[in-house]
Amino acid sequence: MERELRLMKGNEAVAEAAIRAGADGYFGYPITPQSEIIEYLMEANPCVTTGMVVLQAESEVAAINMVYGGAGCGKKVMTTSSSPGISLMQEGITYIAGAELPCLIVNVVRGGPGLGTIQPAQSDYFQAVKGGGHGDYHLIVLAPASVQEMADFVGLGFELAFKYRNPAMILSDGAIGQMMEKVWLSPQKERSKKVPEWATTGKPENRKRNIITSLELDPDRQEAFNQKLVAKYNEIREKEVRLEEYQCEDAEYLLVAYGTSARVCQKAVQLAREQGIKAGLLRPITLFPFPSKRILELSDRIKMALAVEMSAGQMVEDVMLAVNGKVPVYHYGRMGGIVPTPDEVVENLKERIIGG
Amino acid sequence: MKEVTGTKEYIKPENLVYRKSSLLTDDIMHYCPGCGHSTTHRILAEVIEEEGIVHDVIGISPVGCSVFIYNYIDIDWQEAAHGRAPALATAIKRLLPDKYVFTYQGDGDLAAIGTAETIHSCNRGENILIIFINNGIYGMTGGQMAPTTLPGMKSSTSPYGRDVSTMGNPLKITDIVATLPGTCYVTRQSVHSPVNVRRTKKAIRKAFQYQKLNRGTCFIEIVSNCPSGWKMTPVQANKWMEENMFPYYPLGDLKVPEEKQGDQPKTE
Amino acid sequence: MAKIKGSIVVEVERCKGCEICMVSCSTGTIAMAREVNSKGYHYAYPANPELCIGCANCAIVCPDGVITVYKTKV
Numbered sequence: 001m002e003r004e005l006r007l008m009k010g011n012e013a014v015a016e017a018a019i020r021a022g023a024d025g026y027f028g029y030p031i032t033p034q035s036e037i038i039e040y041l042m043e044a045n046p047c048v049t050t051g052m053v054v055l056q057a058e059s060e061v062a063a064i065n066m067v068y069g070g071a072g073c074g075k076k077v078m079t080t081s082s083s084p085g086i087s088l089m090q091e092g093i094t095y096i097a098g099a100e101l102p103c104l105i106v107n108v109v110r111g112g113p114g115l116g117t118i119q120p121a122q123s124d125y126f127q128a129v130k131g132g133g134h135g136d137y138h139l140i141v142l143a144p145a146s147v148q149e150m151a152d153f154v155g156l157g158f159e160l161a162f163k164y165r166n167p168a169m170i171l172s173d174g175a176i177g178q179m180m181e182k183v184w185l186s187p188q189k190e191r192s193k194k195v196p197e198w199a200t201t202g203k204p205e206n207r208k209r210n211i212i213t214s215l216e217l218d219p220d221r222q223e224a225f226n227q228k229l230v231a232k233y234n235e236i237r238e239k240e241v242r243l244e245e246y247q248c249e250d251a252e253y254l255l256v257a258y259g260t261s262a263r264v265c266q267k268a269v270q271l272a273r274e275q276g277i278k279a280g281l282l283r284p285i286t287l288f289p290f291p292s293k294r295i296l297e298l299s300d301r302i303k304m305a306l307a308v309e310m311s312a313g314q315m316v317e318d319v320m321l322a323v324n325g326k327v328p329v330y331h332y333g334r335m336g337g338i339v340p341t342p343d344e345v346v347e348n349l350k351e352r353i354i355g356g
Numbered sequence: 357m358k359e360v361t362g363t364k365e366y367i368k369p370e371n372l373v374y375r376k377s378s379l380l381t382d383d384i385m386h387y388c389p390g391c392g393h394s395t396t397h398r399i400l401a402e403v404i405e406e407e408g409i410v411h412d413v414i415g416i417s418p419v420g421c422s423v424f425i426y427n428y429i430d431i432d433w434q435e436a437a438h439g440r441a442p443a444l445a446t447a448i449k450r451l452l453p454d455k456y457v458f459t460y461q462g463d464g465d466l467a468a469i470g471t472a473e474t475i476h477s478c479n480r481g482e483n484i485l486i487i488f489i490n491n492g493i494y495g496m497t498g499g500q501m502a503p504t505t506l507p508g509m510k511s512s513t514s515p516y517g518r519d520v521s522t523m524g525n526p527l528k529i530t531d532i533v534a535t536l537p538g539t540c541y542v543t544r545q546s547v548h549s550p551v552n553v554r555r556t557k558k559a560i561r562k563a564f565q566y567q568k569l570n571r572g573t574c575f576i577e578i579v580s581n582c583p584s585g586w587k588m589t590p591v592q593a594n595k596w597m598e599e600n601m602f603p604y605y606p607l608g609d610l611k612v613p614e615e616k617q618g619d620q621p622k623t624e
Numbered sequence: 625m626a627k628i629k630g631s632i633v634v635e636v637e638r639c640k641g642c643e644i645c646m647v648s649c650s651t652g653t654i655a656m657a658r659e660v661n662s663k664g665y666h667y668a669y670p671a672n673p674e675l676c677i678g679c680a681n682c683a684i685v686c687p688d689g690v691i692t693v694y695k696t697k698v
Contacts, residue, residue: 366678374680549685590642
């Protein structure tokens with residue numbers, strides 16, 4: 001399969017990209033608004049082409065633990081779900097982080113809390129970037145803002161997950177999952193035959209037994225392990241920050257937004273500039289690691305930052321931490337599955353400017 | 357190594373009839389005296405060694421007393437979250453179909469928190485072996501009531517005895533999985549006496565052989581003891597088990613595979 | 625007629641004194657020592673070694689794999 005241009009839904013792009021990235025296994029459970037991913041994979045039936053295993057589990061709990069098992073064998077495995085399902089997976093995710101296993105998890109976010117709505121939201125930010133399950137850990141979190149990035153981040157997610165032996169998450173939302181756009185798909189990659197030295201594949205004579213576990217009863221050894229994780233997360237913070245800037249060069253007012261909100265804010269920046277307001281947009285592509293350093297740099301020359309999110313205000317806390325009190329930081333958000341309009345964002349920005 | 361020996365003149369290599377498997381590590385198992393976990397670990401190691409599958413087997417350890425089984429048998433292991441071992445095993449076997457995959461789980465792990473994973477992996481007929489230790493109690497956390505605790509049986513969370521009207525009935529999950537088309541071999545055994553140890557070992561051997569033939573899920577329940585949790589000596593516990601556990605959980609095969617031409621596994 | 629004779633070797637430090645081997649021994653070879661090992665367990669030992677027939681029941685039922693068994697015809 002060569003590089004190919006197609007018109008696809010974001011969810012379908014994830015599925016096709018997974019096959020093309022040479023994924024070994026997908027384990028999932030249907031939930032709106034991302035069921036197209038497993039439907040697409042079942043129909044594509046990659047088992048007969050690349051040998052990729054696709055299995056519909058009995059629950060999200062089982063699905064994420066299948067991912068644990070597959071990842072423990074050194075395989076490229078993934079799952080996808082939406083907010084309530086991702087909540088169910090938190091147990092498995094923290095075990096995966098604790099056992100230092102690489103895998104990819106896609107969250108096509110819908111509004112909550114509880115059963116909430118099936119419409120798009122960005123209200124799982126805290127859950128994604130602060131840990132989500134119990135214990136001190138982080139996921140590597142990628143936030144796509146287009147169908148193209150939905151596809152591209154599958155390969156990138158796997159790459160980072162294996163590089164750091166850490167679970168990676170694509171934090172998308174119902175809008176990007178459901179919208180159709182043109183997308184360039186990568187050529188088919190072969191499934192890797194490489195077996196990582198830590199993988200459990202049956203103990204050969206020439207190595208000690210491998211044990212995949214997150215258990216350590218000795219406090220000193222557990223703390224040493226925690227410190228090892230901290231060092232890993234710091235390295236990720238140092239090396240893996242990804243972001244996009246739009247008209248930030250002379251910006252006095254910095255919008256910070258990711259995913260669907262960033263698309264809205266790009267238009268809002270144009271509208272604001274038409275009205276003589278020097279706005280710019282910083283779009284974090286990695287939410288963990290968060291582009292704090294760059295936001296701090298920019299805060300030397302801006303008057304104010306406005307975090308725009310489809311939530312009650314979650315990422316805004318990381319913007320505040322980054323700015324560290326240098327300029328005022330505000331939040332504008334819509335919830336319940338409502339996507340803000342560019343006009344709303346500009347109006348809110350103007351109110352802040354006058355009010356500030 | 358301090359040893360006490362019987363008649364010295366008979367101790368010659370050519371006279372050796374039993375020595376513990378070299379697949380068992382030198383670590384002394386953390387289990388209480390007389391615990392059936394130890395016995396089961398020992399014979400599991402023996403079967404893996406005798407079948408010559410050491411380099412092709414992956415075990416899944418549970419949460420509970422036997423979480424540390426990976427310290428005792430020298431093979432590759434994954435340690436699962438509570439109850440999730442069959443989900444791990446499912447993926448491992450699907451991704452590495454030529455390997456032997458088994459889970460080792462207690463009654464709380466398998467029949468309470470992991471009921472869905474147990475039933476559905478059996479129902480899909482995953483080509484895995486599930487070893488289920490049923491001692492009717494949560495040993496690791498200090499003797500609380502298990503899904504398999506007998507009616508009237510005392511535990512730290514049923515201190516007046518299990519009242520089935522409020523605490524539910526003991527779950528015969530092995531009987532349930534035997535009804536599922538996905539399971540091929542379902543048996544209930546014990547390891548408290550020499551003859552029972554021999555039968556259980558034979559069952560484990562058969563299960564690995566069926567796995568090689570891709571016949572579906574093999575499920576071995578081992579009705580076992582918990583001397584500390586039951587507050588008895590090991591010998592008393594085994595007697596109590598015979599008198600009280602076996603009537604409720606009768607030993608024997610619940611399901612044996614239909615014979616297919618040429619694929620009946622060899623027996624001992 | 626040839627007689628079957630056996631002998632056992634008990635690894636003292638691994639023994640937890642559960643007594644299951646003793647009750648499984650049909651010939652009365654095994655008893656529990658008055659002394660204890662370093663863990664404080666009264667370990668199993670061949671109190672009547674001449675009775676042993678090397679049936680290995682003690683070893684087969686021993687949870688901790690403490691016992692090694694030898695058997696011969698004399």
